[in-house]
Amino acid sequence: MTWRLWYWGAMSTQIDVMPKCGRGLVLGTLVLLAAAAETSAQAQNKQPDQSGSACAAVAEVREVADGVFVRPGRLAVVFEQAGIANIGFVVGRRCVAVIDTGGSAAEGEALRCAIARITPLPVCYVINTHAHPDHLLGNTALRGPDVTFVGHANLARDLALVGATYLQRAAQAERRALTADDLVTPTRTVRDRVVLDLGARRLELHAYPPAHSTSDLAVLDLASGTLWAGDLVFSEHIPVLAGNLRGWLQALRHLAVLPARQVVAGHGPVSGAWPVAAADTRRYLTVLRDEIKRWLADGGDLWDAQRQLAARERGRWRLSNRYHQRNIAHAFNELEWED
Numbered sequence: 515m516t517w518r519l520w521y522w523g524a525m526s527t528q529i530d531v532m533p534k535c536g537r538g539l540v541l542g543t544l545v546l547l548a549a550a551a552e553t554s555a556q557a558q559n560k561q562p563d564q565s566g567s568a569c570a571a572v573a574e575v576r577e578v579a580d581g582v583f584v585r586p587g588r589l590a591v592v593f594e595q596a597g598i599a600n601i602g603f604v605v606g607r608r609c610v611a612v613i614d615t616g617g618s619a620a621e622g623e624a625l626r627c628a629i630a631r632i633t634p635l636p637v638c639y640v641i642n643t644h645a646h647p648d649h650l651l652g653n654t655a656l657r658g659p660d661v662t663f664v665g666h667a668n669l670a671r672d673l674a675l676v677g678a679t680y681l682q683r684a685a686q687a688e689r690r691a692l693t694a695d696d697l698v699t700p701t702r703t704v705r706d707r708v709v710l711d712l713g714a715r716r717l718e719l720h721a722y723p724p725a726h727s728t729s730d731l732a733v734l735d736l737a738s739g740t741l742w743a744g745d746l747v748f749s750e751h752i753p754v755l756a757g758n759l760r761g762w763l764q765a766l767r768h769l770a771v772l773p774a775r776q777v778v779a780g781h782g783p784v785s786g787a788w789p790v791a792a793a794d795t796r797r798y799l800t801v802l803r804d805e806i807k808r809w810l811a812d813g814g815d816l817w818d819a820q821r822q823l824a825a826r827e828r829g830r831w832r833l834s835n836r837y838h839q840r841n842i843a844h845a846f847n848e849l850e851w852e853d
Contacts, residue, residue, distance in 0.1 A: 606712020609638035615652030622652025643744025653698035665700035739775035749782025752831035
């Protein structure tokens with residue numbers, strides 16, 4: 515008499531077992547087969563990239579123009595969820611420029627692996643659009659002897675002021691220790707305008723005075739007309755004011771005349787027609803400015819402004835309950851002493 519046992523794993527295996535052989539042989543064989551299946555599954559999940567390094571995960575990217583790839587972010591709050599900013603890269607004939615790297619080393623590593631799946635060309639530039647953690651804590655995964663980190667002239671200063679807090683919050687979220695070495699600062703800075711050549715493909719970088727933040731940088735891919743606006747443009751996600759309200763409106767006016775055809779916003783859908791896609795951000799900031807100016811002219815205080823003005827944007831934006839009252843306070847403090 516023969517017993518037939520089947521093990522379904524990486525492959526189906528039939529084992530003929532005679533009763534007199536005992537159960538030990540059967541169990542031992544099953545353990546070996548299970549181990550083989552687990553090893554096979556791990557190998558499938560950790561495939562090497564073109565450099566030979568193992569990839570625990572590979573970012574899913576979308577090609578929004580020839581050679582322009584975006585890893586979509588999710589509409590969520592920084593440190594509460596991962597992968598909330600739109601990040602990506604542009605491929606030239608000589609090398610690749612990464613534009614923002616995400617909020618953790620794991621995000622940066624997954625993006626590095628996505629790049630390696632698409633092109634054998636090396637990364638030559640990592641460009642950070644501003645100092646907020648969801649856009650640059652992935653920098654550490656892109657380090658290399660031939661990689662230049664590019665940012666606004668104020669970026670290193672801003673990170674010196676708030677970097678320790680970012681690392682502390684990130685360490686809590688990731689449940690692992692982080693040190694100052696996990697915060698990569700720029701090795702090349704931009705004060706006004708700089709052009710980077712990727713080989714038959716040029717990127718035009720524009721630095722702005724305080725706007726969304728105090729270190730905003732926009733990147734225009736001249737070949738495709740794709741504008742990487744960072745957090746100077748929000749879509750669906752309510753704009754977050756951390757710099758200067760009037761400066762942000764001025765930056766949007768400058769961006770509007772650039773020869774772009776589409777924009778990659780810092781948060782929201784991966785791309786939109788330019789300059790139409792900036793209309794909601796511009797409207798929100800304009801209304802915020804005008805309402806606070808009227809409120810101040812009537813002698814209103816901040817507490818009442820936050821209570822009475824907050825409801826007016828509810829329903830227009832995602833995450834308005836998290837950021838709109840904060841924006842009111844920021845705008846109130848900025849405009850209170852201006853003429």
